[in-house]
Amino acid sequence: MGNPHFLTIPFPILGHMNPLMQFSQVLAKHGCKITFLTSDENYNKMKTTSINDGEGKLMEPHINLVSLPDGVNPQDDRKDLAKVILSTRITMSPMLPKLIEDINNLDSDNKISCIIVTKNMGWALEVAHQLGIKGALFWPASATSLVSFNSMERLVEEGIVDPQSGIPRKQEIQLSLNLPMMEAAAMPWYSLSNAFFFLHMMKEMQNVNLGEWWLCNTSMDLEAEAISLSPKFLPIGPLIGNEDNNIGSLWQEDETCLEWLDQHKPKSVIYVSFGSLISIGPNQFKELAIGLDLLKRPFLWVVRKDMAHMNNVLENEYLDELFKGNKGKIVSWSPQKKILCHPSIACFITHCGWNSTIESVCSGVPLLCWPFFSDQLMNKTYICDVWKVGLGFEKDENGLITKEEIKKKVDELLEDEEIKERSLKFMEMVVKNKSEGDKNLNKFINWAKE
Incomplete structure (x- = not known):
């Protein structure tokens, strides 16, 4: 046959x-x-x-x-x-x-x-x-x-x-x-x-x-x-090793961010993406933008085109400050696997979808968990409590993840040598x-x- x-x-x-x-x-x-x-x-x-x-x-x-x-x-x-x-x-x-x-x-x-x-x-x-x-x-x-x-x-x-x-x-x-x-x-x-x-x-x-x-x-x-x-x-x-193409993608990936990443030091850039379905409200969006600014670190942020109301928020004068001096870059869709394998990535703020989780684990990138629905909360349990390769954000009484919380957790993660070591160990194990x-x-x- x-x-x-x-x-x-x-x-x-x-x-x-x-x-x-x-x-x-x-x-x-x-x-x-x-x-x-x-x-x-x-x-x-x-x-x-x-x-x-x-x-x-x-x-x-x-x-x-x-x-x-x-x-x-x-x-x-x-x-x-x-x-x-x-x-x-x-x-x-x-x-x-x-x-x-x-x-x-x-x-x-x-x-x-x-x-x-x-x-x-x-x-x-x-x-x-x-x-x-x-x-x-x-x-x-x-x-x-x-x-x-x-x-x-x-x-x-x-x-x-x-x-x-x-x-x-x-x-x-x-x-x-x-x-x-x-x-x-x-x-x-x-x-x-x-x-x-x-x-x-x-x-x-x-x-x-x-x-x-x-x-x-x-x-x-x-x-x-x-x-x-x-x-x-x-x-x-892990299904890895097909990084050369975006067959099956419905959206054009913005490859310019890879050249932008090349200009940054190893493990210095915060990567932020919530996948293809999730939209966050304008208040939460603004907290995230200000939180990224407070970090005083370079960041790469995926804001999809269908989040049009966010682009209005981004036109706000305050947020213009964010992108001065090459500190932040926004793309509408990214070649995520290539980004996570890039040496300049320090950590990944993620919705904890399984594809993103596996891609991060296979790249040894520590995670900051921001789950929304479906299996994402379960994945967060594994990331934070079972594998211990990431941290979760806490919401305030209004259900918002505040700019202060974002800064605090990113700083905490990037200072945690044990999580970084475990992430690399996990990468070796899973690739094996x-x-x-x-x-x-x-x-x-x-x-x-x-």
Whole structure:
């Protein structure tokens, strides 16, 4: 039998598309054929970034881009994840069997042998199951967060979690004996404070369990206890080493910041980025800007174009002072992996998304944790309490992280030699795990071939 043909289907947001595209590239380098399915809207965006020839062919010979409508109207808010989840399922799922048939007819010698999905696309595993095609889950977050979702039913049965809202009845939850005790609020479904997500994930987990493998960008040294809880877990991380391109990115990266970083001393620059979804209010934004000014250190700050109200705040005369004398640089999107590997980076103020967490750990960069929702609070628990490679910010009585707190914690982190040492130790350890991840990857490809 020839090399497998994978149909990869990410939920159409950046935090799922980027890691699944990166994984698709890894599979392509092993000679596998990939058909990458995304929404029409994202397909059109991907055609405008520097990644393909405009014909839906990526600059990667084994990867083919295809799209289906996701049913989200142009006037709808794509940040409303509940709307996108429902619309994607209702619109795409009846169209998927026909798309698979069309793809198979184009190359009858190399039909789709396995469908890989990310979270919220579990319905596609149901379709795969009905068509007799193998299925696997690519989980774009930590193994521990997947364990937490997989424990929801048991937590409901044990009376620890309300069956309708998903709100825990205890202050703290321990998902398993060997996992850390965590605040109930750190459960990834809790912080979304919306019964829709809880009930959606209960159903999603039934579909996810149809997948034979749960592929995670993690490693035994990071999450051995969580990984040991299900035979489906296959740690294939760390997925590093594809830094040369931004295939799959929907936004143009601003590479000028790398030249700017070159002008700074080793371990001198504070890097600030909250990923692709998070927006902070004008008051918090201003506190952060003033806090960065108080530090009297160079900083590189990602302020996305869709945070337009922030750009108004930035025009404030006071904030103009921030950028005098080459002290600060703002970009609308950054080549993050290259930045974190840059010798001038001292630390990373982050929302603690899993991709950012793994990239920092693999670069030995200490973290300042500013989580907002979903799995980010759980990742913060690991960063600060389990791995001890970072510190968290405390909010004031108004729920703000003040400029004083920002200055205090950055100074504290940069003076903490133990955290810096541990960050470097972790980097060595996790990069060594790569060979184990590669072994698991080969196991997965061979299984798909059978």
